[in-house]
Amino acid sequence: MLMARELGPGGTERQLTELARSLDPSRFEVHVGCFREGIRSDELRRRGVPVLHLQVTSFKKPSVFSGAGQLISYIRKHHIRLVHTFDYPLNCFGVPVARAARVPVVLSSQRADRRLTPRLYLTVLRLTDRLVSGIVVNSEAVRSEMMTAEHVAAPLLQLCYNGIDTDRFYPEGRVRVPALNSASLVIGVVCVLRPEKDLVTLIDTFARVAAQNPDLRLAIVGSGPELTRLEALAQEMCVSAQCLFQPAVSDVASWFRSIDIFVLPSVSEALSNSLMEAMACGCACIASRTGGNPELIRDEETGLLFEPGNSQELALKLRRLIDDPDLRSRLAQVGARFIRQSFSLAASVERMQEIYTGYLRKQSTPFS
Numbered sequence: 001m002l003m004a005r006e007l008g009p010g011g012t013e014r015q016l017t018e019l020a021r022s023l024d025p026s027r028f029e030v031h032v033g034c035f036r037e038g039i040r041s042d043e044l045r046r047r048g049v050p051v052l053h054l055q056v057t058s059f060k061k062p063s064v065f066s067g068a069g070q071l072i073s074y075i076r077k078h079h080i081r082l083v084h085t086f087d088y089p090l091n092c093f094g095v096p097v098a099r100a101a102r103v104p105v106v107l108s109s110q111r112a113d114r115r116l117t118p119r120l121y122l123t124v125l126r127l128t129d130r131l132v133s134g135i136v137v138n139s140e141a142v143r144s145e146m147m148t149a150e151h152v153a154a155p156l157l158q159l160c161y162n163g164i165d166t167d168r169f170y171p172e173g174r175v176r177v178p179a180l181n182s183a184s185l186v187i188g189v190v191c192v193l194r195p196e197k198d199l200v201t202l203i204d205t206f207a208r209v210a211a212q213n214p215d216l217r218l219a220i221v222g223s224g225p226e227l228t229r230l231e232a233l234a235q236e237m238c239v240s241a242q243c244l245f246q247p248a249v250s251d252v253a254s255w256f257r258s259i260d261i262f263v264l265p266s267v268s269e270a271l272s273n274s275l276m277e278a279m280a281c282g283c284a285c286i287a288s289r290t291g292g293n294p295e296l297i298r299d300e301e302t303g304l305l306f307e308p309g310n311s312q313e314l315a316l317k318l319r320r321l322i323d324d325p326d327l328r329s330r331l332a333q334v335g336a337r338f339i340r341q342s343f344s345l346a347a348s349v350e351r352m353q354e355i356y357t358g359y360l361r362k363q364s365t366p367f368s
Contacts, residue, residue, distance in 0.1 A: 001031040001075070003094045004086040007051070008038035009248045010192055011273035012111055015138075015162050015348075016040075016086050021047050022349040028356070031078060033071065035089065039250055056093065068097045075101040081363075082356055084136070085109060088117050088125055095128040104363040107158075107355075108132045110142050112270045113291060114150060116196060126150070133359050134158050136352075139271035139292030158355050163348025164276045164339055168253050171282025171336045176258040179244055184215035185322060188259035190252055190278070193224030196268045198288070198309060200233060205265075205314045207237040213322060216242060221255045223248040256281035260328065261321050267308045269293055276343055279303070279335035284328040286317050296343075302335040 004016050017040045020030045032044055033052040041051050052074050056067035075083070075098065082105040083098040085091045091108040098106045108128055117125060129135065129152055136158050137143045143159055146152045180186050187206060191197050199220060206218045220230065220243065227245065234240040249255065256262070262278035262285045269275075269291035276296060279285055285303035287293040297303035304321070306313040321328050 001033055001052075001080045001083045002086065003033040003083065003090040005034065005089040006036035006038050007032070007034050007040035007044070008036075009040075009250065011162075012086050013038070013040050014273060015111075017043060018163065018165060018345055019349060019352055020044055020049050022345060024353060027353065029078075031074075031080065033074075033090075033094070035067075059089075059093070064093070067093070068100070071097050072101040075103060081105060082360060083107070084356075086111065088121050091128050092121055092124040095131050099131050105133050105356075105359040106131065107134050107136055107359070109136045109138075110146055110270075111138050113142070113145060113268045116268055129156075132156070133363075134355070136160050136355065137270075138162050139295055141292045141295065142270050160351045160355060161343055161348055162271050162273055162276060163345035164273075164280050164343055165345045166280055166340050169256065169277045169280035169339075171257070171280070171332065174257040174282055177254055179246070180217055180219060180258050182215070183217035184213070185260050186217050186219055186258055187261045187263060187318065188219035188221065188255070188283075189263055189265075190221040190255055190259075190274050191264070191272075192248075193220070193222050193226040193230065195226060196266055197226070198265045198267045199226060199230055201265045201309055201311050201314065202263055203230060203233050203237060203239070203243070205263075205311045205318060206243075207239045208311070208315045209318050209322065210239050210242050214242070216322070218243045219246065219255065219259060220244070221246045221249065221252065252277065253281060256283060259283050261286065261318065263314070263318070264288065264293065265308070265314065266290060266293070271295065276339055279332075280339040280343075282332045282336050284321050284331045285335055286314065286321070296339075297335075298338075301331075302338045303331055 002016050035056050054067045057063045083103050084107040085094040086109045143157050210216050234243045256278050262283035264275045264287040271292035287297045288308040289305045290308050299305045304317045
């Protein structure tokens with residue numbers, strides 16, 4: 001059983017959905033659980049994957065106890081032998097409940113820098129590290145952080161890189177969406193608009209380069225709590241006419257194929273689905289030198305790196321790519337090939353199946 005807080009458009013939810021759809025049905029009967037449904041729920045049900053909507057509205061309300069009972073009953077009814085939670089709310093809830101239900105294999109996930117976790121959850125999250133059979137991480141950066149900062153033993157950590165569906169994310173047929181047709185060049189990002197993405201630095205940098213390039217456009221695709229602040233900043237920097245704010249969409253591939261230079265300026269990152277998808281779609285990519293970004297961007301080979309928050313350095317990198325179409329083309333081609341060869345969905349699913357099968361084989365205790 002795979003579990004996440006909600007089944008919306010975010011990267012974790014997308015990875016869970018792709019995994020649930022792709023696991024070998026001859027080996028795994030997949031179920032999905034969540035607190036809140038979203039666009040992924042219908043997608044999963046259409047593929048025949050049952051979705052359990054847990055009626056948990058808050059960890060401070062009685063619904064947490066009724067939700068626990070609901071999950072235990074479901075686990076026992078369907079004889080579930082493995083539970084894998086994908087984010088910190090479900091790590092905190094699903095891991096102890098699965099243990100109470102005597103599930104033989106219980107896995108949690110760490111898919112982002114743990115320092116981003118709200119303080120109230122951290123104590124519980126660290127307790128779950130001692131309850132699980134293993135912790136799945138999606139980058140060497142997160143694996144290292146878990147060992148050094150959280151003192152988790154190396155054998156407990158299982159690395160499984162995110163995977164990209166290269167049947168959906170590919171560079172051929174790059175045609176811009178109508179809203180960007182008039183641009184000479186499109187700089188863009190696709191992400192949830194949260195503070196750690198540091199889109200303030202992106203807008204500030206865009207203002208530096210846009211003055212000399214009035215036909216440039218900045219496309220910010222996504223929804224989130226930073227939207228109002230970012231729109232106000234674009235107005236303040238006198239570039240709002242060159243900026244397009246597009247709310248989150250389900251068909252992100254067409255937007256990636258509309259972007260010439262993709263910029264991910266995060267101050268904290270694990271392994272970015274968005275960055276991988278941009279590379280797979282043939283964008284020339286620039287990313288901050290943080291978290292798992294250097295595992296994807298080999299500087300000057302598959303893209304360019306800059307120090308987080310350094311608007312001046314980012315401006316220099318942007319100007320290089322704006323002024324050098326051959327460099328843009330080379331980085332885009334090499335980056336797309338790198339993702340296709342090393343970070344495919346098939347490779348990620350196969351690795352996760354190895355992890356699941358390995359733990360199930362070790363577990364000789366029958367379900368009860």
